[in-house]
Amino acid sequence: MIDKLEMLIALAREQHFGRAAESLGITQPTLSAGIKQLESQLGVQLVWRGSRYGGLTPEGARALDWARRIVGDARTLREEMRAVHEGLAGTLRIAVVPTALTVAARLTSSFCAAHPGVHVSILSRSSVEIVSMIENLEADAGVTYLDNEPLGRMVSVPLYREEYHLVCPSDAPLAGRAAVEWGDLAGLPLCLLTPDMQNRRIVNQRLFEAGVVPEVRVESNSTVVLMSHVATGGWSTILPREMAEFLAAGRRVTSVPIRGRGAHAVGLIAPWREPHTPVLEALIEAGGRLAV
Template structure:
């Protein structure tokens, strides 16, 4: 009996996800001709047609959809075998695929990755930045091993390792009356229309709920794709926004003509490290979570010879 290869199953799953040969090939880091040939070999091996092809579109057949679902489970099991072997190579060694949301990745990863690589030279990190829903899908599919994200968020039955809380500050034009205040509350922001990130970013929801049920409303005439864009809009006098402390500490507002005002009584977002409860690398990931906390504490508490001490 000839069995399909894991590579062929990977091609099938990618095609099911993308519904497009070019994008599926790109996802698999293969040429379109290689992917197409692999799928034809799969069809020949299984003696079924998995996809209906036209010049403009591709559609999985009913049996193709069922096979893709089975292939997804087989690939996850194969990945678990690799993870199990990696977990037994030694503490924090082998390949580790880590996802992080866009409002964390640019500010947290530069802090932790160099130290992690220095302290664990046998660990090879692969990093992916994406929105929460995309990363959770990848986590459940076995495409990443763990995810750095912000709670509250519906994450299902995952192992959760709390890291730290991330508060907010108001970013506003320096000549605005609120910019002169030493601290603000939710009541102070009830009449402020906030420029926020577009829907799909968890920070958009967290910022609006920071003072629930009181607090700011979203300015629906503008939605940004990044925090630097929001800061630039505030600097141009076009409105106000809420910025998380982790981005401020990393310098997102440096060099911009904006005032930052601390907030009292805000509900912080909770930064956490999550992974599948069935992961054989759970003990390693807990060690990595502890390392992240230690590294952040060291960064936020300068030594006697460092600025700020």
């Protein structure tokens, strides 16, 4: 039944029979037959059908919750049995908000040094996507904001608190300041992360509270793109301290602290499940040691 439950998870994730089948590496008829077999085994209709996928029935939504738990537990069992004989091995998939990629690198570097048999895959994603990926078993863990928007049923390990910096050309009027206020940013031509990013929503809120209507000329989901625009000399951006200092190194730009109220916590999150896989448990322990 595990394979049929994985089909249900993929279908709910992709919301399309063809894409779900492709994601599993099977044909669409095989997927359709698997879902029908699962419905027969459970004695309920799971999917509304018409000319195309019509969503899950109420019973299907409930079955999806069970499917995620059962498939997750089955994967945990396999990983634990493998760890008994081979030690920690396999692939660890981590989704990370763009502004935390430098911290995630410190986490995975120490983790990989301690566990050379584990391959790590890191994907840059928005905070909403990270939670969805973990729930749909597409990611094992995430690094994201902990206290600004709901996370659902997740275990979390705080890693650091975001402190914001203005990054501007070295000859810009604000570049010589020891620190600036949010209100000082009025009138600056800004390039910022896209609105789907939680960092952008936090920055927007800080500017709003300071009475600043931001002049955002360029948006991107990549911090590298933002820094590239700043380096041309015509733009400024707002980034967390560690990311700002990393990207500013060796460039004719300056990173200036922005004074303001308390910053948001960023940390490692993982599914609320006991036990975790041995690999994920080791990552959580590494996160606890890294926390500052």
